[in-house]
Structures are given as C-alpha cells and as structure tokens.
Amino acid sequence: MDDFALSCPVPLPGDETIRTAHGGGGRATERLLDTIFRPAFDGPELARRHDGARLDLAGPVAMTTDSYVVRPLVFPGGDIGSLAVNGTVNDLAMCGARPAFLSAAFILEEGLETALLGRIVQSMAVAARAAGVRVVTGDLKVVERGKADGVFITTSGVGSIVATPAIEPQAVRPGDVVILSGDVGRHGIAVMAAREGLGFEPAIVSDCASVAAPVLALLDAGVDVHCLRDLTRGGLAGGLVEIAETAGLAMAIDEREVAVSVPVAAACEILGLDPFHVANEGRFVAFVGAGDAERAIAILRGHAVSEGAVAIGVVTSGPAGRVSARGLIGGTRILDMLSGEQLPRIC
Amino acid sequence: MDDFALSCPVPLPGDETIRTAHGGGGRATERLLDTIFRPAFDGPELARRHDGARLDLAGPVAMTTDSYVVRPLVFPGGDIGSLAVNGTVNDLAMCGARPAFLSAAFILEEGLETALLGRIVQSMAVAARAAGVRVVTGDLKVVERGKADGVFITTSGVGSIVATPAIEPQAVRPGDVVILSGDVGRHGIAVMAAREGLGFEPAIVSDCASVAAPVLALLDAGVDVHCLRDLTRGGLAGGLVEIAETAGLAMAIDEREVAVSVPVAAACEILGLDPFHVANEGRFVAFVGAGDAERAIAILRGHAVSEGAVAIGVVTSGPAGRVSARGLIGGTRILDMLSGEQLPRIC
Numbered sequence: 216m217d218d219f220a221l222s223c224p225v226p227l228p229g230d231e232t233i234r235t236a237h238g239g240g241g242r243a244t245e246r247l248l249d250t251i252f253r254p255a256f257d258g259p260e261l262a263r264r265h266d267g268a269r270l271d272l273a274g275p276v277a278m279t280t281d282s283y284v285v286r287p288l289v290f291p292g293g294d295i296g297s298l299a300v301n302g303t304v305n306d307l308a309m310c311g312a313r314p315a316f317l318s319a320a321f322i323l324e325e326g327l328e329t330a331l332l333g334r335i336v337q338s339m340a341v342a343a344r345a346a347g348v349r350v351v352t353g354d355l356k357v358v359e360r361g362k363a364d365g366v367f368i369t370t371s372g373v374g375s376i377v378a379t380p381a382i383e384p385q386a387v388r389p390g391d392v393v394i395l396s397g398d399v400g401r402h403g404i405a406v407m408a409a410r411e412g413l414g415f416e417p418a419i420v421s422d423c424a425s426v427a428a429p430v431l432a433l434l435d436a437g438v439d440v441h442c443l444r445d446l447t448r449g450g451l452a453g454g455l456v457e458i459a460e461t462a463g464l465a466m467a468i469d470e471r472e473v474a475v476s477v478p479v480a481a482a483c484e485i486l487g488l489d490p491f492h493v494a495n496e497g498r499f500v501a502f503v504g505a506g507d508a509e510r511a512i513a514i515l516r517g518h519a520v521s522e523g524a525v526a527i528g529v530v531t532s533g534p535a536g537r538v539s540a541r542g543l544i545g546g547t548r549i550l551d552m553l554s555g556e557q558l559p560r561i562c
Numbered sequence: 563m564d565d566f567a568l569s570c571p572v573p574l575p576g577d578e579t580i581r582t583a584h585g586g587g588g589r590a591t592e593r594l595l596d597t598i599f600r601p602a603f604d605g606p607e608l609a610r611r612h613d614g615a616r617l618d619l620a621g622p623v624a625m626t627t628d629s630y631v632v633r634p635l636v637f638p639g640g641d642i643g644s645l646a647v648n649g650t651v652n653d654l655a656m657c658g659a660r661p662a663f664l665s666a667a668f669i670l671e672e673g674l675e676t677a678l679l680g681r682i683v684q685s686m687a688v689a690a691r692a693a694g695v696r697v698v699t700g701d702l703k704v705v706e707r708g709k710a711d712g713v714f715i716t717t718s719g720v721g722s723i724v725a726t727p728a729i730e731p732q733a734v735r736p737g738d739v740v741i742l743s744g745d746v747g748r749h750g751i752a753v754m755a756a757r758e759g760l761g762f763e764p765a766i767v768s769d770c771a772s773v774a775a776p777v778l779a780l781l782d783a784g785v786d787v788h789c790l791r792d793l794t795r796g797g798l799a800g801g802l803v804e805i806a807e808t809a810g811l812a813m814a815i816d817e818r819e820v821a822v823s824v825p826v827a828a829a830c831e832i833l834g835l836d837p838f839h840v841a842n843e844g845r846f847v848a849f850v851g852a853g854d855a856e857r858a859i860a861i862l863r864g865h866a867v868s869e870g871a872v873a874i875g876v877v878t879s880g881p882a883g884r885v886s887a888r889g890l891i892g893g894t895r896i897l898d899m900l901s902g903e904q905l906p907r908i909c
Contacts, residue, residue, distance in 0.1 A: 234902075235902060235903075235906045236901055236902025236903070237902075238902075238903070238906070239795060239796070239900065239901075239902035239903025239906065240794070240795030240796045240800060240903060241795075241796055241800060241899045241900040241901050241902055241903060242899055242900065242901045242902075243901050243902050245899075263730050263731070263732065264731060264804070264808045265656070265657060265730045265731060266626055266652075266653040266654075266656040266657055266791065266792065267624045267625055267626030267653050267654060267656070267657040267659070267719075268624065268625050268626070268657075269622055269623075269624055269657065269723060269728060269730075270621070270622060270623045270624070270625055271621055271622055271623075272619070272621045272622070272623045273621055274617070274618055274619045274620055274621065275616055275617060275618055275619070276616075276617045276618075276619045276623065276720070277614045277615065277616055277617070278614055278615050278617055278663060278665055278698065278699055278718075278720060279613055279614030279615070279665070279699055280665035280666070280667045280699055280700060280701050280716070280718055281667060281701045282667040282668070282669050282701050282703045282716060283703075284669060284703045284705050284709075305613075306613040306614050307613075307614060309612070309613040309614070310612060310613055310614040310616065312614070316625060318625055318626070318627035318718050319627070320627045320628060320629040320716045320718075321629070322629050322631060322669070322714055322716075351625065352625055352626055352627055353627060354627050354628045354629050354716075356629045356630075356631045356907075357906075358631050358711060358907065359906075359907075361708060362631075362710065362711040363709065363710055363711070363714075364705060364709040364710070367669055367710075367714065369627070369629060369667045369669075369701075369716035369718075371625075371627055371665050371667075371716075371718035372614075373623070373625060373720060376616060381616060383610050383612050383616075384610070384611060384612060385610065444613070445613065447587070448586060448587030448588075449586070449587045449588055453587060453588060457611070461611045552588045552589055552592075553586065553588040553589070554583055554586075554588050554589045554590050555581075555582060555583025555584075555586035555588055555589075555590050556582075556583070556585070556586025556587060556588060559582045559585070559586065559704075559706075560703075560705065560706075
C-alpha cells in the first residue's frame, strides 16, 4: 500500500479532517470532490457533473450492490477501498457478466482524516483499473462523530451478461464438478489479526482481488459453467450450502483437496475457527459440467489469482442442501451454514 | 404512514431487535431476509438468490447512487425508506431516463427495532410501486451499537435513457426558460422540525415524492428539454448555481414567481433560514427552449406532484455561474452556493 502514499492528494488547509460541511453538497463538498475524488475517478461521466452517469451497455445487464463496513479500514493485502471495488466486481463476474461500471457512495464520520480518505479513494482507483472497470457516479454524506465508524462505502456495479444460458444456482446439475479457485480463509484471518493486533509471523495477507479475468476466460472459452459463487461471508461452507439449498441438490466434497495455507491453518487452530467458514475476497467456486472440468481447471490455473484451482467434489442428486465433506482421516462431516458470522465486520 | 403498520411483518421471537448475527450472511440473515425483505421486494430477480440481478435493459443506460442518512428516520410525509427510493428515482428522471430497477444496501446499527426496519422496508416497497420501479438486489450489514445511527440506506438505480439529445447541464442555452415544478423548502423544514421537536401548526409535510411521471410526460411529448435538476441538498439556489457554473452561463430569476408556503416561510423566518437554500425531495427545475415553455408548464400542471409548475426566469449569456434574483421589493440579489448545508442530515 505504501506506493499510494506518494500519489495521494494533499488536503487543502482547513480540510485536514472531515467536517459536517463536507457532506452538505455545497462549496466544501465540491472542494473535497475536486481534491480527492475527481482526480482518482477521472472520466467523461463524472465530468458531466450530472445526477447520474450515461452508460453504453448492451442488455441483458447484471446489477449488484454491497455495503462495506470492514474494520480496520486498512489491513494486510487491502483496505476498504480495494475491497469495495473487488467485492462488487466479483459479484458481477459471478453473474456471468463483464464488470463495466461502478457507483460509489461514501458515508463519512466527522473527524475522519482526509489523508486517509484520499488513500482509500486512490486504492479504489487502482483496484478499478486492475479490474477493468470505471467508477462513474457517486455520493458523499457526512454524519456526526460517533454516528458512523470512519467510513462506510457502498458500491454498486453493472455489466453486460456474456454467459448463455444463465449462470445461477438453479442451473447446477447432478454430476457437476465443484472447482475451487485457491486456498481459503486468508481474508477473514488477515482482517481479524489486524483488528485485534495479533502479530502472526509471517503476516497473513488478504486474498482480496478481482476474479473477473479468469471467470471471463472460462466464459470466452465456452466452458460449460453452470454456476459461480464467490466465497465471502460464510466462507466455503456457507457458499456451498446456500447453492445446494437453492439448487435442491447435494454435494460431496473432499476436504483433502481444499487448500488452507499453513499460517491460516495455525491461526484458525489457535483461535478456534473453522477455515471452511472464514471469509475470502478473491476465491470462488465454479460448478462445471464433468466433461469440461479439466479444461476449466487448466484455464483457471493460467491466471495468478486462480492458479491454485482444483476439483474439490461433485454435485449429487439428494437430499437437498446436504453438503458432506470427507475429512483428512477418512470420516465424513456435514457442512452447514452458521447462524451468524464467526468474525463480524470483515467486509 | 399508519396504514403500513397493519401490513408490516412481525419479527420472529429472538429477532425483535437487530443483532450482529443478522449481518453475518448466515441463518440469521436469511431469516431476516425472509421475514422483512423478500415479502416486500418480491420479484423474479430476488427469487434467484444469486449475487446480483439479471435485467433486461436497452442502452444507453443511466446509473445513479445515493446514501441516505436522514435523522429522524421517520418524518411528516415520509421516512428514510421512501426517501431512498424517491431520491434515486428522481436522479434517474433528471438524466432523461425511465427509472426501472433499484438496488438497496442497508447498514443497520445493532439494537435497531426490527419492527421499525420492517416499516421502513414496507415504505420502500410502496414508494417503489408508486414510482414504477422494482428493487432487484440488495445487501445487509450490521455494525455494533454506536457505530451507525439506526439505519443507513444506499440505493442505486438504473434505467434506459429515453431523451435524445442528452439532458445535461452542458445542453442549457441562453434564452432557455427556467421552470420550477412547485413550492420550495418543505422537505428540509419538515425533517428539521421533526428532529428538533418543533411543533409547527399545521405540521409542515415533506414534498418527498417521485417526479418521474411528469418528467417522462415532458419527454414523451417531445418537449425541447435541455436540462433537469432535482433541488435536494443546496435547494433551489444550489441547483441553479451549479448548473449555471457547469453550463458557463448566467440566469435571471424572479423571486416573486417562486412559491414558498406560508408555514414554510414562517418557519424559515423564525429559524433564520433562506427557503431558496432548503432541501426539497419532490421538486425540480427544467430548462426548456423558449418556444416550448408554455407547453411544458401545461404538461407539468397535469400531474399532482408538479401542479404548481411556473416559469421563474431565463438563462442569459453573461458571466458564468451568476444567478441573479429580482426580489419582492424590486432589488436584485446574487444567489450563491453555500459552503456547507444549512440543515445537516436531511437526506
């Protein structure tokens, strides 16, 4: 992250911390937009200074939204800005869409350091560029001290759907191979360690990244992809159970194929967490027709963000929502969705 | 608002107030979605239970977003839910688009009463139906007590642009007639009175409403509309100055044509506020070619939400950003954008 520091804008005198006036839609807001936001998200749509952006998009279109409330705002491997871009980009990719345009709405707490906001916005711009999307419209609100927690960001995204037929849970079929794009548990543990000041050595770095490129590569190659799901809140187990329930099918997973890095496994051991339930921000599962599974894995492995892609199991016909995982020493456990979240505010 | 009370869902035992677990993406989130959100926003897209919605939209497309942090959550004439729908619908209309689909992202504070959330969500559903849009995708996050303020809602919207050429500040021309759709200052004063417990008699009611219908009527009739702007934060003065600056033109306004209701005028007098700077949520200005102004006013007056439409001035060529207002007793003042906002957190 340190490379951003150099390119970050310097707030004007009097604007070093966020004040209520910065959210008023008047001169102070304009000054903040001109110093921090417009240089980062430069583009023809924002330059029109209108109530929204005019976009050239061919239908059908995918639309998605997420609010980001992660704490702390900056963590190893990312910050709330890169997370807000990658999370929404990945949701579009999971719909079989080519991520194209984002909106970004900021709720700022009075007293937030403007330089930190500048760094977060820069980080969004860098993530957007890397993912091939543009932030085309936005909003800025300020609430009083103690009425928010630094900054909350809500990003929405749109993109043209390139996949036919539709990629969705209902398209999953018995016999589909479940492909996991890489090791799990890094994002949740990285954020939690940063929040609680746990000094794991080496530091655990979030997997926060766009997965649009490998997903589009699968689709462009005509791979028989039935469903995609990024493994955010709820982790691998939550994602699999949700899809099994929606599809009305079961899954048999082999835990031995699921990679968990040694530091993440050790941290989970110490903290009493199950890495299958820990959030990721750059991992997904693909449900692919059996005949195309090998080709899909080869394509995914050609991209750094999914170079660890492996088949971890298959979809079976019964009973709906039952995901069984064969463990390291031969036994089988049933995966379930948690009631809440093991680690709150990780996204 | 009381008619909603009857149709509001009753939270399940244990779900009477929002807990951190409700934002975890697990069973507790699902239960809240099933009780509160899915019944209100019922539709084929949400039923797919995917990471985003698949929409049929013909390009070009307008996209807009706003976060809503209004306090109090409920005020005479609306609540944060109807505001979040109408505000985003109106921004789409201002782009010359037919509002079609919304996303809605909720940041909830732990301890929020679930029944109040249910009422707000119901209110969104009613407002969406009235405006002819559907909420097709969303998100839910929970933060700890004291880290938000009840509920913040971010809505984004998309719609097909029906206006050609583009409706935008840059299209304004000298000689254009400035048409105002109704009386000003009601929303800001209504919210402030509710917040501060000022018992104006009769109560001042927000103008919060969708203006999509009259705007689409103008466009469908082929009226020569150059620009549209809803008069939210910054009010009438802020909106006019911003457009004059962006267009590089001046405007001459006749204050005597701008309607301010007697209760709003009295409240502004007492509170030392200028109604020209007070926020509205159902008022807009239209910049229309002189030859079409009379026809535009007639069309607007055919819709209840804009039945008070009048011409309030003209666009002139001289100095960029200068908006002069001829006053009640003959003098002229120059309108400016405020530094901040007279009334914080009114939207």
